Amino acid sequence: MKVTAYERSVQGTGASRRLRNSGKTPGIIYGGTDLPQAVELDHNALFHALKKEAFHSSILDIEIGGKVTQALLRDFQMHPFKPLVLHIDFQRIDATHKVHVKVPLHFKGEDTCPAVKTGGGVINHITNEIEIECLPASLPEFIEVDLSAMVVGQTLHAKDLTLGAGVALSLHVEHENPAIVVARMPAVSGGDVPTGAPEAPAAPTATKLKDKEGKE
Structure with a gap:
């Protein structure tokens, strides 16, 4: 799968907030022999990509300024209640390493x-x-x-x-x-009574007990 990202030069909490307000998502690409690289991605495209199963387990071709880096999705953070991707992490891969x-x-x-x-x-x-x-x-x-x-x-x-x-x-x-x-086998509720099971005799009512005592 192909992902388009852009180099992110300004970092920090305030910069990330402004980035999100402009419809972008901050991220980072790390691993391999290169230094970690801060990137930004289009939020809507990323949000829809995260809904695809393959995006989570496939090798991604991340294009940054015309250069393609192969990486795996490693982590992402969502807003607690908004449909908003706050941050995303990718890890570079090496064709010779598992x-x-x-x-x-x-x-x-x-x-x-x-x-x-x-x-x-x-x-x-x-x-x-x-x-x-x-x-x-x-x-x-x-x-x-x-x-x-x-x-x-x-x-x-x-x-x-x-x-x-x-x-x-x-x-x-x-x-x-x-x-x-x-x-x-499916669990059986403890309150269910098997079909054909004998019913327990009803307890005598207070009236019946009184009548019985009166006859004695």
């Missing part, structure tokens, strides 16, 4: 798997992204997760994922092997 990045998981086969179709179960999604490491050229936009064979009681872990060539789980993910999805 990157560590979280990529989204795309699930398929959930509605037709045995757990749901014949087992009456539900699929519980524990996470929708996973951290991987790979060379920039091997970075996938997403990882597809096939759930079509899942049965009730089965748990799919990180090591069960099928990764592309040259792609591996990050070391801590490999070590922890967290659960991705679980096929389970």
Whole structure:
């Protein structure tokens, strides 16, 4: 994806506020052998780009003054309640060095798997992204997760994922092997009474007790 940015010469809180008031977003590009570079981007274009899944996990071509720098989105700050991007961070990449990045998981086969179709179960999604490491050229936009064979009681872990060539789980993910999805039976409310269950006998009322005592 291509991003257009402009060099930002004036920095500071006041300068950033004026920049935002003019429809721009301050940012920074860091990493690699070059010094960190302060930049500014068109806010509306950036706001819409952040809504795209690929913008968060793809290598971005950032053009600054005719020069293109490849980078990854690393962080951004939003206003607490306004649709306003306050600041954004990018990290430069090197084609010869591996990157560590979280990529989204795309699930398929959930509605037709045995757990749901014949087992009456539900699929519980524990996470929708996973951290991987790979060379920039091997970075996938997403990882597809096939759930079509899942049965009730089965748990799919990180090591069960099928990764592309040259792609591996990050070391801590490999070590922890967290659960991705679980096929389970839906929870039953404690107040529900199974069909056909005998009803508890009603407690005698005060009137009935009085009548009974009067007859004795």
